[in-house]
Amino acid sequence: MTLTSPTNTTVTYEKADPSELASLYQHLRVVDVVDALDGIGYFNIGLMDPEVRPLWSGMRFWGEAATIRAVPSNKPMWKLESTDDIVHAHGIWFEQNPPARLPNDLKPGHVVVMDAGGGPEVGFWGSENSMGAIIAGAVGIITDGYCRDTAEVELQRTPVVARHRGRTIIPGRIQAIETQTTIACGGVQVNPGDIVGADDDGVVVVPRDVALEVAKHAKAILLADMRSRRDKYERLGKPADQTVDVDAIETYYAAL
Template sequence: MTNTGNITRPPKAMIEALKEIGAATVAGTLGHMGYRNPHMVGPVAQNRGRSIVGPALTLQFLPQRPDLFSEGEYADPETQLHRHVLYHAQEGDVVVVDARGDMSSGVFGDMMSTYFKGRGGAGIVIDGCMRDRPNVEKLDLPLWLRGWTPNYHVQTSIYPNAVNVPIACGGVTVIPGDIIVADDDGVVVLPVAMAQAVIDEAQKHHEWEEFSRIKLMEGAPLQRYYPLHPDANGEYEAWKKANGKS
């Protein structure tokens, strides 16, 4: 089993800027930049209306194999590797778990989640399940999961193998320190190297979309206002000036 240590976190100003941008806009912008599918398929929002942005701490599970894993090793809690990803947690971090889409293993439960929230963690994303749903829901900790189970994490067929290594979660590669953007639309993985370009493009997109939404609500032609036709640029610039956005 592997525990590679801490991650490199992106600048806080970058995280704050991304909080103004939804997962759909990030995904669409990345798509135009050549990253076609940054969206995790499988984990879905468990707390409607919540959104998070933060760097990824990663946890990898593998299928159990008798020569590599024995539950008897867990007599010492500190050999439970899934605890160790939480030990790295700082305020604003997101724990991302490749649980192989397993629906019978509860990766974390009530007490682990309480500890993570107490550390200031932003949220948890699991390609798999959690347990202790009634108590975990009381924490109001933002979660994106496949579902819930009463089983504990190594009760059936998988075991934690590595902390803060590259993983696949929901069909997307996640590198420790990648920026996770998650809301009701789902979870998007944003490489730090692409983040500033996404912010710059998304801010421009947000402004003209705000103008276009107003025009469309007035019954104006879709062909002219979405996407914004070059012939409407004069109107858009006048709207920006009138609303102090220029």
């Protein structure tokens, strides 16, 4: 059986490499990692609010956090004079209110994590700019605010995790004021370089200083579960699939 990489990932690894933390998480489930965090005494640390969820089923990604902090703008967008101005409202707004932007040299495979600052309904993320983040090397986007154009996001299979589905646009509502700093997202602390993962069960953040230890425990948890499930597959006469391919996972994690 062939081991396939997690879905919707632009960066994949052939094997686990302790010098590349994200590679250690590629085939783990969020629940394995949560169990491992519990096991080292990190109860509920990194466990994002369950309302912060993937926008479509089957989404799965892991990577190092790249952070954005946003706040309400506290100033309305002015009335625009033409259809052309309305179409280009974002450019007009950003010219006078330049947002903080993530660095251009981020390593491919990062996860953009945004603190929306408790602002009003605003589709900061949508079907177009989320694809831009993926083109720039992100494997996922997480916000405790809003995403709009969500039918297109699902159709594109763009990996966006959000607390809410929204309708409005950015000008006059919210501003990104700081990047690559410590933020709060979904009730947890996130620092640049922390390992962040999402799947159908939700989101977890692993502090970077325990990421290697957590991965080792989580791998063992995953393999124990796979062996038990494989036994039950055999007893039920179910054909094996990659979720019970113990050999492939053991081979992938040979260096860990």
